[in-house]
Amino acid sequence: MGHPPSLFSFPTTADLAPNLRTYILAAQAESLKRHNTFRVAVSGGSLPKTLAQALLSKPNPENPDDKPEFDKWEVFYADERCVPLDHEDSNHRLVRQEWLDKIPEDLGQPKVHHIDVGNLDDPQEAADSYEKALVSVFASRDSVRVPGFDLLLLGCGPDGHTCSLFPGYPQLRETDAWVLAIEDSPKPPPKRITLSLPVVVAAARIAFVATGEGKKDILKKILETDEGRQLPCGLINEQAGDKVSWFCDAAATTGITFPRRGSVI
Ligand SMILES: O=C1O[C@H](COP(=O)(O)O)[C@@H](O)[C@H](O)[C@H]1O
Numbered sequence: 001m002g003h004p005p006s007l008f009s010f011p012t013t014a015d016l017a018p019n020l021r022t023y024i025l026a027a028q029a030e031s032l033k034r035h036n037t038f039r040v041a042v043s044g045g046s047l048p049k050t051l052a053q054a055l056l057s058k059p060n061p062e063n064p065d066d067k068p069e070f071d072k073w074e075v076f077y078a079d080e081r082c083v084p085l086d087h088e089d090s091n092h093r094l095v096r097q098e099w100l101d102k103i104p105e106d107l108g109q110p111k112v113h114h115i116d117v118g119n120l121d122d123p124q125e126a127a128d129s130y131e132k133a134l135v136s137v138f139a140s141r142d143s144v145r146v147p148g149f150d151l152l153l154l155g156c157g158p159d160g161h162t163c164s165l166f167p168g169y170p171q172l173r174e175t176d177a178w179v180l181a182i183e184d185s186p187k188p189p190p191k192r193i194t195l196s197l198p199v200v201v202a203a204a205r206i207a208f209v210a211t212g213e214g215k216k217d218i219l220k221k222i223l224e225t226d227e228g229r230q231l232p233c234g235l236i237n238e239q240a241g242d243k244v245s246w247f248c249d250a251a252a253t254t255g256i257t258f259p260r261r262g263s264v265i
Pocket residue numbers: 042043044045046047079080091154155156157158161162163164187
């Protein structure tokens with residue numbers, strides 16, 4: 001690994017949220033300058049709630065850098081469960097409920113790329129169809145090896161999984177496909193699709209959000225042990241280095257000596 005990821009630890013989630021906002025809006029500004037659009041992939045789990053805390057607060061009128069321009073956002077899913085869009089296990093349903101449906105009209109509305117619900121019985125078909133959707137966005141003009149997301153907003157499961165990339169699963173060894181199928185996820189529901197590791201590490205920025213005491217042991221393992229560096233989150237740290245930032249609270253980082261702290265932008 002070149003430069004290591006950054007770890008930002010805040011006393012509480014309420015303190016974390018405005019800092020995550022600053023980081024996301026810096027990524028937005030960078031991307032709008034680059035290509036006048038902001039392509040973000042988000043996870044399910046505990047992330048959408050914190051994301052909403054970060055992004056739904058009123059823009060500061062005195063700070064022109066503090067405004068989300070949601071009409072220039074394209075929102076994708078880092079992973080999705082093969083269930084109907086209104087199912088309680090759907091990441092899209094959760095992200096809508098926590099965040100998207102609450103975006104005030106005057107901030108514009110993002111274009112959201114959800115899973116094709118015609119393919120729910122067959123995760124491979126669902127993965128192929130989502131990959132096609134990515135190709136039409138990222139590779140319509142030139143052919144690219146991997147899609148260039150501007151930002152990935154990821155969670156970290158208590159076993160070190162992220163997206164639907166699970167420890168020890170063969171999907172971790174994929175070098176070619178952009179979107180992968182899972183038939184036997186160890187966490188229900190079993191059928192899922194996920195971005196592949198090469199797509200994740202190719203993103204311009206990757207932010208993990210991990211809060212609460214339940215994340216303490218796995219964070220310590222990922223950040224401080226060789227075994228943890230082989231877990232999905234650890235592999236992303238190793239392969240994407242300083243493109244990665246961890247946004248955590250004190251409960252999740254108790255006892256961690258991982259040293260990099262500083263400004264979030
Ligand atoms: O199953 C999933 O789990 C991870 C982690 O969830 P968390 O609740 O521990 O934060 C999540 O990032 C992923 O999108 C989801 O499908």
